[in-house]
Amino acid sequence: MSLDWLGAPCATPDAAIADTARAHQTQLTKPPGSLGQLESLAIQLAALQRVPNPAVEQVWISVFAGDHGVADEGVSAFPQVVTGEMVRNFATGGAAISVLARSLGAQLEVVNLGTVNDPGDIPGVRRAIIAPSTANFCLGPAMSEAQFAAALAAGADSVRAAKAAGAQLFIGGEMGIANTTAATAVACALLDEPPSRLAGAGTGLNAEGIRHKVSVLERALAQHADAVTAAERLRRLGGFEIAALTGAYIAAAQAGLPVLVDGFISTTAALAAVAIQPQVRAWLLFAHRSKEHGHARLLQALDAEPLLDLSLRLGEASGAATAVPLLRLACALHNGMATFAQAGVSNA
Ligand SMILES: O=C(O)c1ccc[n+]([C@@H]2O[C@H](COP(=O)([O-])O)[C@@H](O)[C@H]2O)c1
Numbered sequence: 001m002s003l004d005w006l007g008a009p010c011a012t013p014d015a016a017i018a019d020t021a022r023a024h025q026t027q028l029t030k031p032p033g034s035l036g037q038l039e040s041l042a043i044q045l046a047a048l049q050r051v052p053n054p055a056v057e058q059v060w061i062s063v064f065a066g067d068h069g070v071a072d073e074g075v076s077a078f079p080q081v082v083t084g085e086m087v088r089n090f091a092t093g094g095a096a097i098s099v100l101a102r103s104l105g106a107q108l109e110v111v112n113l114g115t116v117n118d119p120g121d122i123p124g125v126r127r128a129i130i131a132p133s134t135a136n137f138c139l140g141p142a143m144s145e146a147q148f149a150a151a152l153a154a155g156a157d158s159v160r161a162a163k164a165a166g167a168q169l170f171i172g173g174e175m176g177i178a179n180t181t182a183a184t185a186v187a188c189a190l191l192d193e194p195p196s197r198l199a200g201a202g203t204g205l206n207a208e209g210i211r212h213k214v215s216v217l218e219r220a221l222a223q224h225a226d227a228v229t230a231a232e233r234l235r236r237l238g239g240f241e242i243a244a245l246t247g248a249y250i251a252a253a254q255a256g257l258p259v260l261v262d263g264f265i266s267t268t269a270a271l272a273a274v275a276i277q278p279q280v281r282a283w284l285l286f287a288h289r290s291k292e293h294g295h296a297r298l299l300q301a302l303d304a305e306p307l308l309d310l311s312l313r314l315g316e317a318s319g320a321a322t323a324v325p326l327l328r329l330a331c332a333l334h335n336g337m338a339t340f341a342q343a344g345v346s347n348a
C-alpha cells in the first residue's frame, strides 16, 4: 500500500466567502466582535463549506480503537482488555460518546483496528483489523510499514463514508489502553520535547506511575532517535488508532470536509497530519483543552484556540461532541440574526 496519497493537495477554503461572512458579521445587531469565537467559527465554517450560510446539522463521528504493545510496560491505570470491552460498549450504546452522538443526532461509526480482547463481529462496529495490537515500541517499531499504511487508509475510508453520507463536519475519536504513552512519544519526537514536559496521568496514573511512564518514554525515544520524518516517527511510536486519525484528518482536508479535533491523542494525530501535509491545518477546529498534562503544549504548537476547557480527559471524541452545540449556535447566529438595517437599530 502506497503512502503517496498523503502528500496530495488539500481543498482550499473559499477566501471570498470568508470576506463576505466577515463583513456580514459586522452588520449584525451587536457590537462588532462581541460574539468572539462564535463569530470566527461561523466565518471559518462558511469558508470551509464554501457557503454563505454554514451548517453543522450532519455530524459524523468515527471512533478508532486499537491496542498497544507498550501496555506491557505497565504505563496505564487500566488493563488492556478494556479496549475491546469498550468497543462493544460504544456499539451497544452505553459509552459517553454513544450518548453524546445520540443526543446530537450524529452518525457514530466504531472502527476496530485490532484489540487483544477482540469482541468479534458486533452490529455497529466496522472491523478493519490490522493485528491484535501494535508491537511494544521499546523493543522495535510499533507498526510495520504495511500495518502503518493500512491504519492511515482505514482513517481515509471513514472520511469517504462520511462524505458519502453528506456529513458537514468530521469528528475523530480514539480508544486504546496505553495510547497516551504512544501519543506522548509521537508528540515528543515531533516537537523535540522531553517526555517529562508532555507525559500525564492518562486514565489515572499517580505521580509514581507518571515517573515510570516518563522513564519508559525516554527509553523508547532513545531507541527511535534515528527516525527523522513525521510519518516514520508516527509509524515507529504511534498506534493503529492514532495513525487512522492522522489519515482521516489528511483525507478530510483533501476532501474539503471540516474537522473538529478532540483531546490529547487526537491532537497528536493532528500534529502528525500537519507535519506530513501542512495544508491540513486550515481544516482543523479545536474543541477543547484536555486535562491531560501535555495537551496545552500541543495546542500551542498548532496555534490552536480551543473552544472549551472543562477538565475532560476521556477521549473517544467526547470533547469534540460536547462542542458541537457551540458550532451549531455559531451558525444559527450567523444565519439568523437581523442586520442593523433590517432591525432599524442605529449603527456606530
Ligand atoms: O483525549 C484525551 O485527552 C485523553 C486523556 C487521557 C486519557 N484518554 C483516554 O484514555 C485511554 C488512554 O489512557 P492510558 O492511561 O491508558 O494511556 C484512551 O482510551 C484515551 O481515549 C484520553
Ligand SMILES: Cc1cc2nc[nH]c2cc1C
Binding pocket: 078, 082, 086, 174, 175, 176, 203, 314, 315, 316
Ligand atoms: C473505561 C474507559 C473508557 C474510555 N474511553 C476512552 N478511553 C477510556 C478508558 C477507559 C479505562
